[in-house]
Amino acid sequence: MQENISFNIPTSPSAEVNVVDPNALLTRLLSIYDVKTLVAQLNAVGEQHWSPAILKRVVEMARADKRLSEAECARLSALLPRPPQNHPHYAFRFIDLFAGIGGIRNGFEAIGGQCIFTSEWNKHAVRTYKANWYCDPDQHQFNEDIRDVTLSHHPDVTDTAAAEHIRAVIPEHDVLLAGFPCQPFSLAGVSKKNALGRAHGFACDTQGTLFFDVVRIIGARRPAIFVLENVKNLKSHDKGKTFRIIMQTLDELGYDVADADEMGPDDPKIIDGQHFLPQHRERIVLVGFRRDLNLQQGFTLRDIPAFYPSRRPTFGELLEPTVDAKFILTPVLWKYLYRYAKKHQARGNGFGFGLVDPTNPHSVARTLSARYYKDGAEILVDRGWDKPLGEQHFDDPQNQQRRPRRLTPRECARLMGFESPQGYHFRIPVSDTQAYRQFGNSVVVPAFAAVAKMLESRILLAAAMREKEAKRGGRSR
Incomplete structure (x- = not known):
């Protein structure tokens, strides 16, 4: 029996280290919270003396380069996420695409991973993400529109040029996570687009092609492992044609997807969140392994029941x-x-x-x-x-x-x-x-923490292989 996945988020809400510049501190906080919400957050942690007027004075002081007290800085810093326990000694590196509010990230950070790149276009989701997940100012990059990285909205750019641009923007990494937009493939999304007389799936001019942005990044950066997430209906969309295209594309990239041939009602790629929390929530999970690294052998999502919690919380x-x-x-x-x-x-x-x-x-x-x-x-x-x-x-x-x-x-x-x-x-x-x-729009967090735990030994092996190759070639991380 495998170790159960903890229900709790491992991140600590303690103060972030090395935040000393009051102006920079307030700039970061006000990029996440408006003044009213920031005051409410301070009051929620026992700082009842804060008010919008006092906070406004503090902001004005900082902007005038007047020094805040250590106590004031500490109280404000407590509202920023702290680096995870393994900072700065991470075991592997990963990127978080179409990240939402970080539901998939959690499990991979918990097993020792460092998130070095995040892409999320929704400004409100970005605020929640930054309020809860540490983003190293020196080793992490935020991106809004993934097309600015893949250049897929520039039809005149060649695949070779796009790949070079991707490699210039996104650092080398071991694991790629992507909950690529599901609306074009979901029952609700298809119904709405049909009613509007618009295309859906891969024919959609907006979200439907974003899967190919993920493909471009995988092709350019060649991570050892990827984890893709979408709604269950992705399998049946357009009578299965959409899913066949996805699987064929990943195969042509040189990746083996776990349980690829399992397509029946008992498909292990479909994971139901109700095994972890009291909510029926089925999602398709595609775990891919780079074929030349021989990492997949013996891996199947059929083993996930071993990672169910010993006791599911009640509603x-x-x-x-x-x-x-x-x-x-x-x-x-x-x-x-x-x-x-x-x-x-x-x-x-x-x-x-x-x-x-x-x-x-x-x-x-x-x-x-x-x-x-x-x-x-x-x-x-x-x-x-x-x-x-x-x-x-x-x-x-x-x-x-x-x-x-x-x-x-x-x-x-x-x-x-x-x-x-x-x-x-x-x-x-x-x-x-x-x-x-x-x-x-998010995922059941402990379900993907279980997937991360299942992959842990293979990810660590892949990271070691990458480090060895980097030393052999004289390349740095």
């Missing part, structure tokens, strides 16, 4: 003890969702809200989506709604007081594995709407 354990009344559905919204569900149930289909009983230790929520901010319909917390009475007593005052509520952003963070109630406090520097979008 109720992830909930906050008290929440703001704003998260309880309004009478109008609840009546709409209730009657909408009744109407579709009468027609024999399953459309409707998802009510989750937090008192049932076996409760599993539906998949959290990026649209959760709209009405929260897919995951509603049951507050004792008297379901057997149904429509007859819908408007009963006592029953109405037990209207369901949506999850808070922090509860979403827990349901996705970014934090546990007793562990690391994931920083959320954005609005509730943006937070819901970010968590709904």
Whole structure:
């Protein structure tokens, strides 16, 4: 039996080391937080004396090159992520493409990896990423539009020139991580684009071709291992043609994908997050090994059950003890969702809200989506709604007081594995709407931590091979 993956994020929220320039410190903080949110974050860690007015004075002092006290610097520095425990002695290097808020990064950093390059175009996701993940100012680069690296939006640039540009921008690395945009391949995305009369999949002029940006980077940099993530529907999109193109392309690059021939209903490449947390969330995971390095032998994602937690947290354990009344559905919204569900149930289909009983230790929520901010319909917390009475007593005052509520952003963070109630406090520097979008677009963190743990010995071997080759050729890292 393999070692279980910890549920907690390993990153410490302690103060970052070597932050001494108050002006630079505040510049970094204000690139992550607005003033109101920064004050709220300070107050959340016990600094109740901070107010927008005081913070404004501190900012003005710093910009006037007036010295802040060591205590003030320490308090502000505590809101930046600290380097991981193995800093600066990392075991291997990886890059994080289409990174979102860092859900895949976590597991690879936990086994000793150093993230040296991150690409994410959404400015709100970047704020959350920078608030929680250490980015070495000397050894890490942030990129917004990956096409600025691959030059795929310049049709006149040759593949050779593009490869040279990629190598100039992205350093050599052992592992490539990419949760490339899934909208063109998802059921929801396909439905929306069909309704608009627009193309989808690889015919899409915007997101659909971004997989080929990943391909260009793999081809130019030749990492030993890659981990690609997407929605389960990627396999069936366009009657399987899209997935066949992906697999054929990776094969032609000289990579073997684990469990490539497994295509049935028991495909191990499909990993369900409910084995780690109480949320049904299936994602396809493509783990590729560079063929010439002979790293793949014996690796299969069928072994992932050995890395399931010995005890999965219950849905109720992830909930906050008290929440703001704003998260309880309004009478109008609840009546709409209730009657909408009744109407579709009468027609024999399953459309409707998802009510989750937090008192049932076996409760599993539906998949959290990026649209959760709209009405929260897919995951509603049951507050004792008297379901057997149904429509007859819908408007009963006592029953109405037990209207369901949506999850808070922090509860979403827990349901996705970014934090546990007793562990690391994931920083959320954005609005509730943006937070819901970010968590709904992310991955179940401990599921990918399990994949990282499965790959650990092979990654370390690959890193050692790269170091040996670098010394032989007189190249530096």
